[in-house]
Amino acid sequence: MKKTLIFLAVFLAFLSTCRAQTLGIGYLTTSEEVTAGEVICIEYGIGNPSDKPVYAYLDTLGDLKNYTYSVPEPELIPAHTMYAGKNLEGLVVQKICFLVEEFPEDKCPAWHIKGGVYPKATEVGGVNQTGSKVISSVVAPLELIVKPPWSEWRSIGKGVLCGDYKCPINQECLVRENICGQKEYKCAFVQRQQIPIILIIVPLAGIGIGIGIYFRRKK
Amino acid sequence: MMKKLAVLGIVAFAIASILILPQKGEAVVTSNASTTTSATVAVYIAIQLSPTLQTGIVFSNLQQGTTDNNADGNNYGSGGTDYWINVSEDTNVNVDYCIKADGPLTSGSNTIALSNYYFANSTTTDANTPSLSAKKAFTTSYQKMDTGLDNTQNEYLRFWLDVPAGQAPGTYENTVYFQAVEAGQNCVD
Numbered sequence: 001m002k003k004t005l006i007f008l009a010v011f012l013a014f015l016s017t018c019r020a021q022t023l024g025i026g027y028l029t030t031s032e033e034v035t036a037g038e039v040i041c042i043e044y045g046i047g048n049p050s051d052k053p054v055y056a057y058l059d060t061l062g063d064l065k066n067y068t069y070s071v072p073e074p075e076l077i078p079a080h081t082m083y084a085g086k087n088l089e090g091l092v093v094q095k096i097c098f099l100v101e102e103f104p105e106d107k108c109p110a111w112h113i114k115g116g117v118y119p120k121a122t123e124v125g126g127v128n129q130t131g132s133k134v135i136s137s138v139v140a141p142l143e144l145i146v147k148p149p150w151s152e153w154r155s156i157g158k159g160v161l162c163g164d165y166k167c168p169i170n171q172e173c174l175v176r177e178n179i180c181g182q183k184e185y186k187c188a189f190v191q192r193q194q195i196p197i198i199l200i201i202v203p204l205a206g207i208g209i210g211i212g213i214y215f216r217r218k219k
Numbered sequence: 220m221m222k223k224l225a226v227l228g229i230v231a232f233a234i235a236s237i238l239i240l241p242q243k244g245e246a247v248v249t250s251n252a253s254t255t256t257s258a259t260v261a262v263y264i265a266i267q268l269s270p271t272l273q274t275g276i277v278f279s280n281l282q283q284g285t286t287d288n289n290a291d292g293n294n295y296g297s298g299g300t301d302y303w304i305n306v307s308e309d310t311n312v313n314v315d316y317c318i319k320a321d322g323p324l325t326s327g328s329n330t331i332a333l334s335n336y337y338f339a340n341s342t343t344t345d346a347n348t349p350s351l352s353a354k355k356a357f358t359t360s361y362q363k364m365d366t367g368l369d370n371t372q373n374e375y376l377r378f379w380l381d382v383p384a385g386q387a388p389g390t391y392e393n394t395v396y397f398q399a400v401e402a403g404q405n406c407v408d
Contacts, residue, residue, distance in 0.1 A: 024265025024307060030404075049265045049307035061407040083263040083309040091263075116400075116407035130380075130390050131277040131290065132320065136304070138264045138399040141404045 023048055023056055023119040026083055026091050027140035033104050036103035036111075039069050044140060045091025046119040048077040054121045058096040064142060069099035076120070103148040108180035111146040148178040155190060162187055192203025264310050266399045271301035274353045276378050276395060282383035287337075287351060293377045293388035295351065299344035302376040304397060310370045316340070317361035317398045317406035324380075326389030340364040344375035354379060361398060361406035368402075 024047030084090030116139035162173030165189035271292040292301030323330040339349035
């Protein structure tokens with residue numbers, strides 16, 4: 001607790017003395033598909049072209065704000081943190097997560113949620129004269145394409161029409177549905193547990209013997 | 220009596236055996252797919268503000284009833300502006316710049332409307348560029364400035380403020396936001 005308070009105090013003191021800081025963002029995607037109810041996390045790289053280290057963390061803009069599941073802790077981005085030209089190498093990598101809990105039926109068949117992700121650090125004190133504080137940001141656009149959740153796969157049997165085609169003779173047709181009325185089909189081998197023949201014969205024989213003895217005694 | 224019990228026992232065992240027979244089980248066999256990991260070049264954008272812009276946009280010596288008052292770093296009519304943004308050298312895409320303000324300049328309950336606050340932008344600068352004649356009023360949603368700039372180009376800016384007659388004295392402040400996005404993308408409020 002004490003350590004956290006000290007960190008916060010140092011962090012706030014650091015921020016209050018900052019001028020407008022500008023950071024860099026590296027990204028590998030601008031669009032991700034996600035199923036409602038599932039958390040999706042996306043990695044971004046943060047760079048710092050300035051001469052001063054900066055504490056920063058990923059934050060969101062636009063409609064994505066409402067679906068941000070978790071943002072990373074502020075992290076020190078060293079001065080002159082440069083992009084190395086491959087994947088997110090050279091940058092401080094952070095992960096931001098999103099969760100769309102429910103899928104409204106009126107958004108069928110897919111819900112597009114737009115916004116942006118940016119490294120948040122820039123903050124300045126008041127200008128103390130008439131004028132404007134300045135905040136700058138670099139933004140990675142992001143669109144979440146949210147799909148409704150699917151039901152479990154269930155078998156509709158062998159030899160039936162499986163979507164547009166029939167499954168091979170040794171496979172069953174499986175189907176799953178979603179709230180938008182969409183169906184997906186696939187053929188699959190379904191392994192059924194084999195019941196040992198002895199487990200059928202012995203009970204049946206037992207019943208037969210029992211009934212036989214019962215009627216014999218009745219006679 | 221013993222025989223009856225034996226018969227009942229056999230029948231009970233048989234019924235119980237049937238009831239506890241293993242339930243039919245299903246296991247869907249699906250094939251596994253493998254993927255190949257490869258290196259990808261990410262989009263990377265970083266911008267830097269000029270030292271003067273980092274400290275804010277300041278208007279000194281304002282008077283009521285005056286128009287087009289220069290911000291302190293404008294150097295309008297005398298030299299290039301001290302307000303600029305550039306793209307860092309490791310940025311690997313061209314960028315578009317946007318600008319907005321969070322609301323009117325305020326001093327307590329007094330305000331100067333954003334319609335009195337202007338900016339102009341250009342990729343070059345001298346005593347007359349960016350030009351007053353190209354000024355645009357700030358708004359609270361992002362407006363695009365120059366687009367498609369690479370990491371050798373700067374975005375130069377100037378700012379002007381009208382102070383209406385009868386404006387109450389005070390220190391008026393707001394916040395100006397700059398945003399850089401990959402060329403062709405929309406800025407995000």
